[in-house]
Amino acid sequence: MYLIDRFWICITYVLSCLTPSPFKGIGGVEQAPFLASSGSGSLHHRNGPIFKPPGGRLRGPGSNFTCEYPQMVGWSFCSTPENRACWLRNDETGAEYNITTDYEDNNQTPTGITRNYVIDLTDHKINADGLDFPEGKIFNKTYPGP
Structure with a gap:
């Protein structure tokens, strides 16, 4: 099966080298494919x-x-x-x-x-590791912040 696949790959490669590019115009001038137009009418x-x-992040909030x-x-x-x-x-x-x-x-x-982002930073008592920290900072009413 791999031999047949390789054979077809070789054939298509040779043909692509021998045939002219569809993006070459008359006299070898480069042409680009037609792309979407903007609202002003220009390309x-x-x-x-x-x-x-x-x-x-790959998944979840912010991904x-x-x-x-x-x-x-x-x-x-x-x-x-x-x-x-x-x-x-x-x-x-x-x-x-x-x-x-x-x-x-x-x-x-x-x-x-x-x-633009709005972040609400407030002082609040935090007990993150078993000890109260009365001057903790929380962001958007959560710790740790968003």
Whole structure:
């Protein structure tokens, strides 16, 4: 069975090398497939990177959270399990948002989607390990917080 599968893979590979690409136009000019259009009538070719953050929850509350940078066209997610130092990289210039980026400088902050959260922090008596701690902090009326 594996021999037949390998044979067909070889045949399709040879045929794909010998036939012209459907995305090459007249004179070798590159063409792109027709993509979804935006509401303004112009073609929407590509958005910026949208990805699940490294170490994000796989299941349960918060598992659907994604990092979205729709205005950063030409940038891609560059973090890998082996190297978490790089987060976003410009495909053309090689510029990066990484661990050394000054994110407090608004000129160096990536343009993404702003999310606002409301956290209610209050003082409350906590008995987490059998001893009362009268000056404990609780978030959204729960300990540990959300």
